[in-house]
Amino acid sequence: GDSVTQMEGPVTLSEEAFLTINCTYTATGYPSLFWYVQYPGEGLQLLLKATKADDKGSNKGFEATYRKETTSFHLEKGSVQVSDSAVYFCALISGGYNKLIFGAGTRLAVHP
Amino acid sequence: DGGITQSPKYLFRKEGQNVTLSCEQNLNHDAMYWYRQDPGQGLRLIYYSQIVNDFQKGDIAEGYSVSREKKESFPLTVTSAQKNPTAFYLCASSPPGQVQETQYFGPGTRLLVL
Numbered sequence: 001g002d003s004v005t006q007m008e009g010p011v012t013l014s015e016e017a018f019l020t021i022n023c024t025y026t027a028t029g030y031p032s033l034f035w036y037v038q039y040p041g042e043g044l045q046l047l048l049k050a051t052k053a054d055d056k057g058s059n060k061g062f063e064a065t066y067r068k069e070t071t072s073f074h075l076e077k078g079s080v081q082v083s084d085s086a087v088y089f090c091a092l093i094s095g096g097y098n099k100l101i102f103g104a105g106t107r108l109a110v111h112p
Numbered sequence: 113d114g115g116i117t118q119s120p121k122y123l124f125r126k127e128g129q130n131v132t133l134s135c136e137q138n139l140n141h142d143a144m145y146w147y148r149q150d151p152g153q154g155l156r157l158i159y160y161s162q163i164v165n166d167f168q169k170g171d172i173a174e175g176y177s178v179s180r181e182k183k184e185s186f187p188l189t190v191t192s193a194q195k196n197p198t199a200f201y202l203c204a205s206s207p208p209g210q211v212q213e214t215q216y217f218g219p220g221t222r223l224l225v226l
Contacts, residue, residue, distance in 0.1 A: 102154030
């Protein structure tokens with residue numbers, strides 16, 4: 001079945017460091033890909049998405065490119081801030097109905 | 113402001129008790145979803161509804177029930193048959209239109225067993 005694999009955390013960075021969180025997927029057909037962010041004690045917020053191969057999603061300095069050849073959707077940010085500390089989830093939707101399939105999440109901790 | 117509201121923020125359940133979690137949206141979305149989140153894990157789908165008066169089981173529906181009598185509301189009941197109900201419950205909705213639509217999430221309800 002369809003699945004999403006994310007790099008395990010926690011990822012600990014200093015402020016202004018470069019961030020990469022790896023995400024790979026397995027899906028039949030042509031999924032849409034998403035990154036969601038969860039701040040402590042809160043629900044999930046959509047961070048960015050891409051719906052077809054080579055699309056780049058971007059928001060708040062975060063970017064991810066839909067790579068069909070490597071089945072990947074890695075999240076990147078050039079300079080992280082303390083306020084970026086959160087759990088990041090990679091997810092996909094495929095098939096004929098809107099079932100989101102999530103990775104396990106990656107916790108990011110940014111220190112001043 | 114349009115959005116998804118969930119109540120209560122925290123809910124305590126006694127052994128053998130049914131409890132109901134509320135989810136309301138004013139986004140005019142057709143589809144609504146319930147997910148369960150356990151510590152250190154991703155979300156798993158409990159139930160979903162694509163239209164009023166219709167709903168389908170997700171991956172972990174045992175011990176849960178739902179109703180969809182109004183477009184705006186999709187309450188989830190955690191029954192006494194759910195033996196491990198302690199978790200963070202998230203409701204989501206998505207707009208009408210194409211498949212693979214983005215889902216938008218509420219703030220969640222944390223359920224604890226006394």
